[in-house]
Amino acid sequence: MSMKTSQQPFKERIKVKMQDDVMRASVANAQERMFGNRARAADALGNWDDWRDMGASIRDHVLENLDYYLVQLSDKVIENGGHVCFAKTADEATAYIEQVAKQKNARSVVKSKSMVTEEIGLNQVLERNGIKVVETDLGEYILQIDDHDAPSHIVAPAIHKNRRQVQQIFADKLGYQGSDEPEELTRFVREHIRQYFVQADIGITGCNFAIAESGSIALITNEGNARLSTALPKTHIAVMGMERLVPTFKELDVMVSLLCRSAVGLPLTGYVTVLTGPKEADQLDGPEEFHLVIVDNGRSDILASEFKSILRCIRCAACANTCPAYRHIGGQSYGSIYSGPIGAVLSPLLGGYEDFQDLPYACSLCTACNDVCPVKIPLADLLLKHREVMANAKLTPLKERLTVGAFQLINKHPYIWQQSIRLGAKAANKMINNGDMRFKPQAVEEWHETRDLPHTSHESFRDWFAKRQNNGGSHD
Amino acid sequence: MTDSSRLQGRDAFLTALTQKLGRPTAAAPTAFYLPQQRQREVFQEYSLEQLKQHFVDYSRQNLGAKVIETTFDTLPQVIEQDALERFDEDSISLLIGTDARFPNSGAFAALDSRIQVKEWQPEEIREQQIACAEQAQIGVVFAECALVESGTIMLKSSKAQGRSISLLPTHSIFVIQQSDLLPRITQACERLHEQATQGHRLPSCVNFISGPSSTADIELIKVVGVHGPISATYVILTDQ
Numbered sequence: 001m002s003m004k005t006s007q008q009p010f011k012e013r014i015k016v017k018m019q020d021d022v023m024r025a026s027v028a029n030a031q032e033r034m035f036g037n038r039a040r041a042a043d044a045l046g047n048w049d050d051w052r053d054m055g056a057s058i059r060d061h062v063l064e065n066l067d068y069y070l071v072q073l074s075d076k077v078i079e080n081g082g083h084v085c086f087a088k089t090a091d092e093a094t095a096y097i098e099q100v101a102k103q104k105n106a107r108s109v110v111k112s113k114s115m116v117t118e119e120i121g122l123n124q125v126l127e128r129n130g131i132k133v134v135e136t137d138l139g140e141y142i143l144q145i146d147d148h149d150a151p152s153h154i155v156a157p158a159i160h161k162n163r164r165q166v167q168q169i170f171a172d173k174l175g176y177q178g179s180d181e182p183e184e185l186t187r188f189v190r191e192h193i194r195q196y197f198v199q200a201d202i203g204i205t206g207c208n209f210a211i212a213e214s215g216s217i218a219l220i221t222n223e224g225n226a227r228l229s230t231a232l233p234k235t236h237i238a239v240m241g242m243e244r245l246v247p248t249f250k251e252l253d254v255m256v257s258l259l260c261r262s263a264v265g266l267p268l269t270g271y272v273t274v275l276t277g278p279k280e281a282d283q284l285d286g287p288e289e290f291h292l293v294i295v296d297n298g299r300s301d302i303l304a305s306e307f308k309s310i311l312r313c314i315r316c317a318a319c320a321n322t323c324p325a326y327r328h329i330g331g332q333s334y335g336s337i338y339s340g341p342i343g344a345v346l347s348p349l350l351g352g353y354e355d356f357q358d359l360p361y362a363c364s365l366c367t368a369c370n371d372v373c374p375v376k377i378p379l380a381d382l383l384l385k386h387r388e389v390m391a392n393a394k395l396t397p398l399k400e401r402l403t404v405g406a407f408q409l410i411n412k413h414p415y416i417w418q419q420s421i422r423l424g425a426k427a428a429n430k431m432i433n434n435g436d437m438r439f440k441p442q443a444v445e446e447w448h449e450t451r452d453l454p455h456t457s458h459e460s461f462r463d464w465f466a467k468r469q470n471n472g473g474s475h476d
Numbered sequence: 477m478t479d480s481s482r483l484q485g486r487d488a489f490l491t492a493l494t495q496k497l498g499r500p501t502a503a504a505p506t507a508f509y510l511p512q513q514r515q516r517e518v519f520q521e522y523s524l525e526q527l528k529q530h531f532v533d534y535s536r537q538n539l540g541a542k543v544i545e546t547t548f549d550t551l552p553q554v555i556e557q558d559a560l561e562r563f564d565e566d567s568i569s570l571l572i573g574t575d576a577r578f579p580n581s582g583a584f585a586a587l588d589s590r591i592q593v594k595e596w597q598p599e600e601i602r603e604q605q606i607a608c609a610e611q612a613q614i615g616v617v618f619a620e621c622a623l624v625e626s627g628t629i630m631l632k633s634s635k636a637q638g639r640s641i642s643l644l645p646t647h648s649i650f651v652i653q654q655s656d657l658l659p660r661i662t663q664a665c666e667r668l669h670e671q672a673t674q675g676h677r678l679p680s681c682v683n684f685i686s687g688p689s690s691t692a693d694i695e696l697i698k699v700v701g702v703h704g705p706i707s708a709t710y711v712i713l714t715d716q
């Protein structure tokens with residue numbers, strides 16, 4: 001899979017997806033849980049806004065000094081006995097990995113979840129060399145064996161499926177005969193995938209953060225698959241987007257604290273694994289060879305643009321978990337491996353307006369995403385900027401632009417819209433009861449009343465809400 | 477700055493990057509200060525006893541780990557009991573690291589005859605040791621330190637304690653010295669930072685492990701036990 005996951009036009013995609021009741025129920029359920037988990041974890045830590053400030057300033061400092069830290073990082077990896085490939089394009093990255101795989105006569109590869117390897121279309125390149133590639137993250141594995149179904153969420157990629165569908169896929173593809181209990185399904189995969197870990201010649205992972213001062217990479221997971229992928233195969237290849245680094249362990253602390261809470265609502269995930277170079281000569285397990293592939297693939301263009309702040313992103317998906325548009329149309333509607341607000345901003349930048357011009361319209365500009373982003377990316381503003389850029393470039397006639405987009409479509413179906421608002425209100429009530437109020441569906445309703453393309457007020461959501469309260473706004 | 481056989485494409489990559497940044501390659505980073513230091517405030521006022529209590533409660537309630545407090549002398553018996561409670565079989569295979577902080581191997585040789593104790597043998601053949609870990613039901617390792625906030629065990633890979641011991645067996649036993657309880661990942665990262673600052677290469681694998689492995693990929697329902705261990709016991713040595 002490369003970045004683009006669908007050939008259908010956006011309008012068609014959402015029409016189909018909006019009628020998929022299983023998907024809509026699954027996404028709504030997931031969104032509510034993830035939203036609640038994140039909010040509780042942030043509350044438990046306290047001073048969350050200060051933490052976000054720390055996160056944003058670390059990310060900005062890294063972006064400002066990216067060349068310096070990339071030199072330091074790569075020097076350290078070499079010093080530790082590893083290999084480094086700087087890849088300007090997706091093709092350069094995959095060609096390098098292909099070459100390593102050939103050198104190693106690799107016949108099988110285990111992968112742990114990585115967005116950037118999806119982005120560069122690595123699996124197809126390996127597979128056309130006759131190499132068996134096994135995705136070992138449970139969600140990714142479900143999608144892989146379901147004839148490469150597209151991911152619908154950047155953290156929990158198979159969230160659009162329910163247990164019965166997963167049971168059916170396992171039965172069809174793997175001869176599974178058990179129940180639809182998540183526990184039994186999970187155990188089955190555990191047993192089934194073990195052999196691949198033991199046999200694999202190469203383990204391929206992404207990289208949540210590289211640490212420049214020591215030449216290490218940090219992997220943040222729950223399942224243990226990244227550990228297996230990097231303990232058993234003799235070669236480990238880590239692939240990272242070039243901006244995914246921190247200067248020292250001190251900043252890693254802050255970033256990991258923000259990421260784990262924002263992504264899954266935990267102080268730390270099950271495994272935070274920090275890997276430095278290949279294994280030492282006197283150790284038995286661990287890779288004998290370590291390769292770090294640093295990928296630009298359009299990122300330096302973003303760095304020089306007014307969209308620069310999107311490179312702060314740490315891929316937590318909190319924005320998607322908050323987004324009413326995402327809730328309605330589901331992740332696959334975006335037609336990109338990057339879905340939700342982050343996907344709507346990033347996909348046109350990395351993949352071009354031609355393929356992703358509709359995504360900036362999959363947004364009601366309610367700005368709820370701005371308020372949850374752990375590194376304070378002004379997502380809604382960037383989406384508006386996309387619209388501006390496209391308008392200036394006269395990419396499509398204005399009328400056309402106003403009639404495409406998720407919300408315009410929903411507008412034509414009042415029933416669906418009312419239904420969604422009701423579900424949204426239910427979710428919001430729960431959040432109020434849990435003592436954390438970040439998102440009010442009225443924002444959407446208000447937008448809904450205008451029906452036209454709204455202007456951002458450049459007012460933060462909470463300010464808006466506070467003002468509304470002061471003006472005697474209702475509490476429902 | 478030239479590319480060696482192990483370094484590819486850096487010069488061209490950086491030239492393109494600095495062009496975008498509109499400046500020559502930086503010789504030093506700009507000054508950086510965190511606007512806040514909130515990470516240092518967490519559990520600052522806690523006594524050691526309070527830290528331990530939080531660690532125990534969180535690990536039990538949130539991670540589903542079993543937590544036992546004991547002393548150094550009774551460690552072998554505690555491990556024996558945990559093994560027998562967990563596995564109702566005639567032969568239980570237990571793999572243990574040879575970290576110097578463990579009691580000497582004689583202490584484990586005298587365990588119940590149903591328990592087959594094997595030590596991690598770094599001089600042996602890699603595949604054999606990995607297979608041994610694969611077949612073991614229990615892996616026992618000594619923790620570097622533990623993080624109170626998140627119920628986390630920190631492990632460093634070493635000759636004496638391979639990565640597989642805490643990864644392949646279905647059940648993990650982590651042994652922790654009470655004096656190694658740290659408030660949160662902040663303090664552990666500080667130690668790693670110090671090591672890096674002094675120019676030492678870090679161990680090839682440092683793991684922060686919070687309970688058994690888990691997933692929520694199906695309907696967002698938490699299932700404990702995926703690719704890593706299915707259960708975990710934390711043993712705190714209160715006299716260490």
Ligand code: SF4
Pocket residue numbers: 262312313314315316317318319320341342372373374375376377379
């Ligand atoms: S944009 Fe912010 S909220 Fe969205 S995934 Fe990235 S870091 Fe998380």
